[in-house]
Structures are given as C-alpha cells and as structure tokens.
Amino acid sequence: MNKPKFEKIKRPETIKLPFMLDFYPLEDEKYTRISQFFKNLKERRLTTTKCKRCAQLLWPPRIVCPNCFSDELEWVDLGTEGELYAFTEMRLGAPLGFVEDVPFCIGIVKIGGLLISARIDGAKYEDLKMGDRVRLKIVELEDGRVFYRFFKAKE
Amino acid sequence: MRKVAIVGGGATKCGKREASWRDLVQEAGKAMFENVENLSPKEVDSLIVGAAQPERFIFQVHVAPMVAEYLGITPRKVIAKTELMCASGQAAIRYAWACVATGLADIAVAFGVEKMYMPDMAEAQTNMTCVSDREWDGVNGLSAPPFFAMTAQRHMREYGTTKEQMALVSVKNHHYSSMNPLAQFQKEVTVEDVLKSPVVAPPLNILDCSALTDGAAGIVLVPAEDARKYTDTPMYIIGSGQASIGNALGNLASITEWVPLKIAAREALGSAKITIDKIDIAELHDCFTISEIMEYEAFGLCEKGKGGKFVEEGQSRIGGKIAVNPRGGLLGCGHPLGATAILQALDILQQFRGEVPRGRLVDNAEIALAHNLSGTSNVHSIIIYSRQPK
Numbered sequence: 001m002n003k004p005k006f007e008k009i010k011r012p013e014t015i016k017l018p019f020m021l022d023f024y025p026l027e028d029e030k031y032t033r034i035s036q037f038f039k040n041l042k043e044r045r046l047t048t049t050k051c052k053r054c055a056q057l058l059w060p061p062r063i064v065c066p067n068c069f070s071d072e073l074e075w076v077d078l079g080t081e082g083e084l085y086a087f088t089e090m091r092l093g094a095p096l097g098f099v100e101d102v103p104f105c106i107g108i109v110k111i112g113g114l115l116i117s118a119r120i121d122g123a124k125y126e127d128l129k130m131g132d133r134v135r136l137k138i139v140e141l142e143d144g145r146v147f148y149r150f151f152k153a154k155e
Numbered sequence: 156m157r158k159v160a161i162v163g164g165g166a167t168k169c170g171k172r173e174a175s176w177r178d179l180v181q182e183a184g185k186a187m188f189e190n191v192e193n194l195s196p197k198e199v200d201s202l203i204v205g206a207a208q209p210e211r212f213i214f215q216v217h218v219a220p221m222v223a224e225y226l227g228i229t230p231r232k233v234i235a236k237t238e239l240m241c242a243s244g245q246a247a248i249r250y251a252w253a254c255v256a257t258g259l260a261d262i263a264v265a266f267g268v269e270k271m272y273m274p275d276m277a278e279a280q281t282n283m284t285c286v287s288d289r290e291w292d293g294v295n296g297l298s299a300p301p302f303f304a305m306t307a308q309r310h311m312r313e314y315g316t317t318k319e320q321m322a323l324v325s326v327k328n329h330h331y332s333s334m335n336p337l338a339q340f341q342k343e344v345t346v347e348d349v350l351k352s353p354v355v356a357p358p359l360n361i362l363d364c365s366a367l368t369d370g371a372a373g374i375v376l377v378p379a380e381d382a383r384k385y386t387d388t389p390m391y392i393i394g395s396g397q398a399s400i401g402n403a404l405g406n407l408a409s410i411t412e413w414v415p416l417k418i419a420a421r422e423a424l425g426s427a428k429i430t431i432d433k434i435d436i437a438e439l440h441d442c443f444t445i446s447e448i449m450e451y452e453a454f455g456l457c458e459k460g461k462g463g464k465f466v467e468e469g470q471s472r473i474g475g476k477i478a479v480n481p482r483g484g485l486l487g488c489g490h491p492l493g494a495t496a497i498l499q500a501l502d503i504l505q506q507f508r509g510e511v512p513r514g515r516l517v518d519n520a521e522i523a524l525a526h527n528l529s530g531t532s533n534v535h536s537i538i539i540y541s542r543q544p545k
Binding site: 021023024025059060085086087088089090091092093094095096097098099101104106107108114115116117118119125130147 | 277278280281283284285287288289290291292293294295296297298300301304305306308309312353354355356357358359361403404405406410
C-alpha cells in the first residue's frame with residue numbers, strides 16, 4: 001500500500017492588522033459621513049453634532065437626529081477641558097493593539113454637557129481622583145488618522 | 156397565546172475545556188436528548204441558537220444549521236441564531252418561547268454555546284472589546300471590566316459600598332458553585348482570597364469578575380398541554396420583561412442606577428402577576444460582584460444604595476430574604492455567553508425537581524427568576540419560571 005504523501009505548506013509569516021481588528025474608526029470621507037469630526041480633531045477641536053431643529057446635542061456624532069429625524073445638524077465645540085467623573089486602569093485583559101500600553105488609564109469625562117469615555121494619558125491610577133480637571137489631547141496614528149484622549153491638568 | 160413548558164435539557168461541564176465549539180455542541184445535545192424522554196431529534200421542529208460571537212471566537216457564521224446538523228435536528232418551522240452578547244441565551248429562550256406560545260412552533264430547542272478560550276487570549280479580549288460602541292468606547296480599551304470598575308467606583312463613592320461587601324458576593328457564589336459539578340470553579344474562596352487576587356481594573360480584582368468560559372447547554376420547549384408526554388416535572392414560563400436604554404457609554408440612563416432593569420423587572424413581575432417577595436430563587440447576572448449588588452437594589456430587594464449591606468447581612472443566601480444564585484452564578488460557574496441563560500434555566504428546572512445537591516437546594520421552591528444584563532448594562536432581560544402552570 002502506498003504511504004500517503006506528507007507535505008509542508010507555507011502561509012505568510014506576518015499579516016497586516018486587518019482593518020476590522022483595528023479599533024480606530026475609518027475617518028476619511030470615502031468611508032463615513034461624519035469625517036468632519038476628525039477634520040475638526042486635526043484642528044485640535046473636539047466637536048459633536050447638534051440638531052438645528054430640536055437643539056438636541058448628539059453623541060456620538062450623527063447624520064440624523066434620533067429625536068426628531070432632522071438631518072440638519074451642525075458641528076459644535078465641546079471645549080478642551082473636562083472633569084473626571086470616574087476612572088480605572090487596565091491592568092489585565094487588554095485587547096490586541098493595546099497590550100503594549102498596559103497599564104493604562106480609562107476614564108469617563110464630563111465635557112460640554114456630555115459624558116464620554118476616553119483614555120487618560122500620563123497618569124497612574126494612584127495619581128487620579130474623581131473630579132480632577134482633565135485636558136484634551138489629540139493622538140495621531142501612523143497612517144494619519146486621529147483620535148482624542150485626555151490628560152490630567154496641572155493645578 | 157399558549158402556555159409554554161420546559162420539559163428538560165442538558166449541558167456540558169463549563170470551564171477552560173479541551174474541546175472545540177463543535178465538540179461542546181455535541182456534548183450538550185447528547186445530554187439534552189438523554190434528559191427528555193419520548194423525544195427524538197427528528198420531532199423538534201424549531202431551533203434557536205444563542206451564540207454571542209462565533210464569528211470572532213471560531214470564525215464561523217451561519218451557526219444555527221450547524222448546530223441542527225450536529226444535533227440530528229431538521230427544523231421545518233423556525234431556525235435562527237440570536238445575539239444579545241451576554242444575554243444571547245436568554246434571547247434564544249425568549250424567541251423559542253414566543254414561537255411555541257404563538258403556535259409558530261410546536262417543539263422548540265433553545266440552545267446556547269460559546270467557545271471563549273483561544274490560543275492567543277489577547278484575541279479573545281479583542282472580541283470582548285467590540286461590545287460597547289467599538290468606535291467610541293471600545294477604542295479607549297473599554298471592555299466590560301473597566302466599565303464595571305468605574306461603575307463600582309461611583310457606587311462606592313455615592314453609597315459607601317465597600318470592597319469587602321463586593322467580595323462577599325464572590326464568596327457566596329463560589330460557595331454554591333463548589334457544589335455544582337458543571338461549574339468552572341468548584342472551590343470555595345474567602346474575602347481575603349478575593350481582595351488578594353490579581354487586580355484586573357481597580358477596584359475590581361480577578362475574583363470580582365466572571366471568567367471567560369467554554370460551555371454549551373440546551374432546553375426543550377413545548378406547549379404546556381403537551382408537557383406530560385415528556386416529563387412528570389416540567390416547568391413553565393409565566394412572565395418576562397426586557398428593556399434597553401442607550402448604547403454608547405455617554406447615553407446610559409445612569410451609571411449607578413440601572414434604570415432599564417427597573418423597567419424590565421416591573422414588566423416581568425407584572426406579566427407574571429406577582430411581586431418580588433414571591434420569588435424563591437433569583438438567578439441574577441453577576442458578571443461582576445458590583446452587578447449583583449446593584450441588581451438587589453434595582454429589583455427592590457433592598458433600598459437604593461444598600462445592596463452591599465444586603466449581601467453582608469446574608470439576605471441573599473439560601474435561608475435569607477431570597478436565594479440569589481444558588482447555582483453558583485457567573486462568578487462561580489463561568490460565563491459562556493450564549494449558554495449562560497440556558498444554564499440558569501436548566502439549574503432552576505433541577506431545583507424544582509430537587510435534583511441539585513442538598514447544600515444549595517432551595518426547599519419547596521415554586522417560582523424562580525432568571526436575569527441577564529448585556530453590553531454596558533444598557534439591556535436587561537428577565538424570564539420568570541414556575542413549577543406550576545399557574
């Protein structure tokens with residue numbers, strides 16, 4: 001009886017991080033109708049959409065108001081300083097792409113009448129307390145995409 | 156609407172299993188069919204599979220027909236998968252129940268499965284970080300532990316809840332899971348063990364958190380009038396409720412008060428025409444220790460902010476005001492997302508049948524409630540089960 005052949009085959013040793021395992025959104029206007037948010041971030045402005053008809057402030061930014069279904073929205077600034085409502089530090093169980101950053105702080109920031117989650121840079125858990133003032137910073141990825149974070153303001 | 160009975164079911168042992176997703180399905184299917192007399196797979200006309208993330212964990216979509224094939228089921232009325240993250244299994248039960256109640260199905264299986272251990276656990280954590288809004292919250296590393304850590308931080312600040320009180324939830328649930336042969340963790344823990352366990356995201360230590368788990372389970376639902384064909388001891392669904400408010404973290408009704416749970420609880424108890432004091436067993440979604448404490452409060456078992464005190468006083472133990480998680484909870488049994496609610500239902504059935512070990516048996520239990528939360532606690536799902544058709 002013939003012994004079946006046993007052959008080694010090759011697959012690529014490394015592959016580029018596939019887009020859908022990248023947590024950062026696609027920002028370009030080819031991919032999203034809220035690309036203005038990221039353009040504003042590049043100009044160091046944290047903004048969101050507000051409905052022109054019913055005046056509702058909408059987060060995350062939208063193209064349609066879920067309150068009155070108007071699509072006439074305007075970009076408004078949220079400011080550059082917020083207050084730390086809650087925070088923690090990721091010590092175990094970070095996802096791919098963030099493992100190298102561990103430990104890192106995550107907070108809920110009160111800013112411009114909203115509560116938003118964000119990375120809190122440049123501080124250890126022990127350095128932070130609820131109510132701390134935090135300031136906006138912008139981070140830029142290798143491919144030019146941008147995102148917002150905060151850091152603790154010096155008193 | 157027809158009354159619906161659950162006539163039996165089966166499950167795998169849960170934990171870090173040396174078994175594939177497909178293996179787990181077969182183990183649970185075999186256990187389920189062996190538990191239900193006079194039922195052959197070919198008679199099952201409908202199958203709903205609760206599975207949260209097979210697309211991520213085993214890179215497979217269209218899993219309901221795969222489960223059907225492995226179970227020898229050939230559905231001819233309803234077949235689908237349900238995804239509601241941590242409540243995916245409860246969604247499966249709800250849809251199977253709705254199908255049988257409306258007459259769309261006559262014999263339905265609600266099945267749940269999750270395989271969460273992967274060769275690279277950072278990949279599993281990646282899957283768990285696209286649950287909250289990935290582009291606005293997940294992107295900040297916001298998976299469940301940081302979210303519930305911040306919830307705990309605010310609850311401790313506003314109501315004086317302590318780390319020790321949170322640890323007591325873990326101690327209680329591990330006590331019961333030590334008597335559950337299906338549980339991932341069958342060893343008791345002490346308050347000191349919890350407080351000294353590795354920190355995941357302060358103030359949460361690892362023993363404040365439910366684990367990633369492999370497991371599967373299935374139950375069989377039929378019209379109440381047919382139940383006696385399959386068992387002398389069925390249980391009945393007598394009420395349910397579900398509510399969802401917001402999704403992105405900034406749009407929750409509140410961080411420290413779970414408003415959608417209060418709404419779902421009112422609906423569930425109202426539809427069963429009972430009050431919370433009639434509940435003998437409450438399987439509450441203790442994904443984190445703080446969750447169970449906030450659930451006592453939302454169900455009105457104690458005053459708002461007094462959840463820590465409630466567990467401290469032993470009110471949530473068997474023999475207290477209400478037996479909470481005598482199965483061992485998610486903290487003790489593990490949390491195989493899609494399977495969790497099915498495992499809760501199955502354990503309640505075994506409680507009603509007197510089949511669980513003495514030490515975690517709730518004597519003469521008549522009515523039980525099973526609850527799951529999902530996402531950033533923005534969705535709450537509840538089913539009420541009864542030993543009597545009522």
